[in-house]
Amino acid sequence: MATLVAENLTYSYTKKSKPVLSKVSVEIKPGTLTALVGPNGAGKSTLLRILQGQCIPDNGQITIDGEKLIRQRSQVSLMPQRSYMNWKFPITVEKLVSLGQIKYSKSKSSSPFQIKALLANPNAWINKCCELEATMQRVGIANIANRRLDSLSGGQQQRALLAKTLMSPAKIYLLDEPCAALDPPAKEDFLKIVRQLADAGLSLMVSSHDWGTSLNSYDQVIVLDKAVLASGSPDSIKDKLEDINISSIEDNSCCD
């Protein structure tokens, strides 16, 4: 269990450009499912990258249980947008998921696959294999473990990518538009899995364009458009959303 707190984050792509994020503060509490909603170009992906430590903010700070993010990066795992993946790569679902265990950085929570750890504890290998199997079962892809990635449907690919993300030894999981390009049943199915994971104690933040009824699945909703426009429970947000001129936000949209 870990709590992530980000305060007053400001970020610009270059020194001269306008900030894509301005004084953004968010909190991810243990065992909660948070929705990060906003139009294209709102800065959702950028915020998730900052929270994962891939981008350094110009201002503001991020802590996990009071410690700076830089020392706790391994506690945060990011599931990238599907467009960043090379789905044609010749690899099976099982191998993709197992890649999530790999850590080459010298962090404390290094992979048990590392040789020293393996020699010290041969059971680690067996445990890790069991974990792999359990994770695939958890997201419902155990039956397609030996299939090639490009033979899967969009929903199955997203579940495989989620399983890979869950294999990392993190406590906070950031999912970047996992439901993009999914049809409504696949989307509903994916959200059910994510809800179950949160109920099981994982902390997740999911970015989305969806302003609709699926927000009810979340514990907390953050509305972002370069700054946090509103945050709170789905019910309280719905009232606030009526006050926010969504159409004007969408007019400002550009690529993230």
Place this chain on the structure above:
Amino acid sequence: MSFINSSWWFVPLIITIFSGILCPAMGTVLITHRRLLQVNLISHCVLPGLALALALGIHPSIGGVISGLLGSVIAESLTNKKSENYEAIMNTILAGMLGFGVLIIPLLGIRIDLEAVLFGDLLTANFGDLLRTIIAFLVFILLMTFGYEKVVYVGLDPEGASASGINVSLLNLALSFTTALVIVSSMSAVGVILVIALLSTPTLLGLNKAHSLRIAMMRSSFFGLCISLLGFILSIVFNLSPGPAISVICVASLLIPKLRK
């Protein structure tokens, strides 16, 4: 019988075997990493290095590898794959480097058999050419032995690989270096231009339904070996130039319907 009794064909045959295995294996990595345009770039960037190395009294292969790698680094620093100008910039650099190479050859007062460099001259290959091919083969084996998992991760999910601690830029540089070595080593077999066919075509067959990069590389190498040996035999029987013969067989294999899917 005179063909069997003489041994002039032995070195070219061994080079054919090594190149037939190595080029498609390298090509599989590059195609899955969407870096095939890099091959085109490096192959065209080799010429100025060859010329300069000859003028300076250095082994031409060293100059070729350095200028191939340099062209690749310059192109990557000027643009990135996501840029809409990526292909235009890459093609501009490759044409410019080839032009530069052709320009400096008379200026440096050196003699280079351009036809042999660009299109290969396998039947006159010597032990130096064989040694170059073996070195490129060993470097590729080393890269795959110690970096296979990283190569897979970066090809599949570059951002995830970077987040897991892999130095993606360094790995890409290692790939460019190995590619330059493979291209220069194939100079005698098929030439630095026609090597593109041997890097691409067998891979199309090898990648089909392969469940891992390793299997895809092994299959591609098998098909590459068959194509190269067939080209070698046809060259001897019909007195053809081996490089172009191998390239034409590569094109002919596109008639296999599955390849065009």
